[in-house]
Amino acid sequence: MPPISKGLAHSREGDKMSSRIDEMFQFQQVALNLRAARQELIASNIANADTPNYKAKDINFANALRGALAGTAEKLPMTALAPEHLRGNAGESVMGAPVQYRVPVQPSADGNTVDMDVERAQFADNALRYEASVRFISGEGKDVLDALQGF
Amino acid sequence: MSLFNIFNISGSAMTAQSQRLNVVASNLANAESATGPDGKPYQAKQVVFSTVPTPGQVGDGVKVSAVVADNSPMRIVYDPKHPLANEQGYVTLPNVNPVDEMVNMISASRSYQNNVDVMNTSKSLLLKTLTIGQ
Numbered sequence: 001m002p003p004i005s006k007g008l009a010h011s012r013e014g015d016k017m018s019s020r021i022d023e024m025f026q027f028q029q030v031a032l033n034l035r036a037a038r039q040e041l042i043a044s045n046i047a048n049a050d051t052p053n054y055k056a057k058d059i060n061f062a063n064a065l066r067g068a069l070a071g072t073a074e075k076l077p078m079t080a081l082a083p084e085h086l087r088g089n090a091g092e093s094v095m096g097a098p099v100q101y102r103v104p105v106q107p108s109a110d111g112n113t114v115d116m117d118v119e120r121a122q123f124a125d126n127a128l129r130y131e132a133s134v135r136f137i138s139g140e141g142k143d144v145l146d147a148l149q150g151f
Numbered sequence: 152m153s154l155f156n157i158f159n160i161s162g163s164a165m166t167a168q169s170q171r172l173n174v175v176a177s178n179l180a181n182a183e184s185a186t187g188p189d190g191k192p193y194q195a196k197q198v199v200f201s202t203v204p205t206p207g208q209v210g211d212g213v214k215v216s217a218v219v220a221d222n223s224p225m226r227i228v229y230d231p232k233h234p235l236a237n238e239q240g241y242v243t244l245p246n247v248n249p250v251d252e253m254v255n256m257i258s259a260s261r262s263y264q265n266n267v268d269v270m271n272t273s274k275s276l277l278l279k280t281l282t283i284g285q
Contacts, residue, residue, distance in 0.1 A: 032280075033153075037209060039276070040153040040160065043269050044210035047164030049262055050171075051200040051213050094209050116265065127272050134279050141284050 021144055028137045030068045034061065035130040037094045042123045045114050053111040056102040056119065057092075064097030154280075156208050157273040161266040163203060163212035168263040170215045171198045175256045182247040185235050193245040195221035221246055 041057050048054040092099040104113040174196050181193040201216035223246045231240035 036153040036276075039273065040157050040208070040210040043157040043160050043273070044212070046265050046269050047160045048200075048202055048211060048213050049265070050168075050258070051202050054202055054211075057209075092209060099209060120265070123269065123272065127276055130276050131279055134276075134283055137283050138285070 024140055024144070025137065027069065028133050028140065031065060032130065032133045032137070034059075034064055034068060034095060034097075035126060035133060039123070039126050039130065041094070041099070042119055042126060045119045046116070046123065049112070049114045049116055049119070051112060054114060055112075056104075056114045057099050058102055058122070059094050059097045059099055064094060067097055068095050153208070153210070154273050154277050156205065156210055158270060159205070160210045160212045161270045161273075163214060164266045165263055165270075167198075167200055167213045167215050168259045168266070170218075171200075171259040172256065172263070174198050174218060175252050175259065178247045178252050179249065179256075181245060182249060182252075183244065185233070185242055185244055192225055192243050193247070194225075195223070195245060195247045197221055223248075 038059055038061060041059065045056045045058075102113055102115075102118070105115060105118075107113070178195045184193040187193055196218050197220075198215045199217045199219060200213055203212040203214050205212060225246045226244040228242050228244055229240055230236055230242050233242040236242045
């Protein structure tokens, strides 16, 4: 279909361009947000390492990222047939991904399932991957700038 | 912003662990206090940790919900020369177990260090986030 007027076509082209730049950053942006949320979860596991009956929590990062990108985050809503029915809540969630409990390797007498070795390792791993995402975003920003400025 | 919330979570854990360390110090200092303001020997104290859920956030902090008295039996020592000895020559001394207290102290100190590390890592991640686009 031919454009209605030159000016409008031009602005549409501009919209497409900026949305393309948005799309470029979107993946790393979602990943960074999820990494930050997971970092918080692991920090709370480490903080509660001595709390009786505390259960260590984490998310399945791959599934959470997939759900957040597709906009179809896993949810288990209950059917409410009348307004007074309780709204079903599928438990805690991070950006739509369900928070799961870790399976303890060695059960402890006070019911706490925080394994400090696992948590420290996961914390360091997550921090490194967060940094990687930060670098990727910076790199993408430089790419856009290079494209805009030419050679 | 989740990374800022880590400061609250780790901060609460550091407060709780330092309270635990405080109780250990009190127990060790009073390990030989055969009498107190109420005339009774000192009774060892222990802290109870509990989780503090933060509304709207996934991470949970921690707090000392109670400081409870240790109900294990008092130490009874035969020392007829002691001014507080009873007619049979026995003195009731506090139920502080120095070995337990030392273990508690090391555990509290390690947990404190862990939370300091968590805070430092979060701080450096936030600083790196500020460099995006530079």
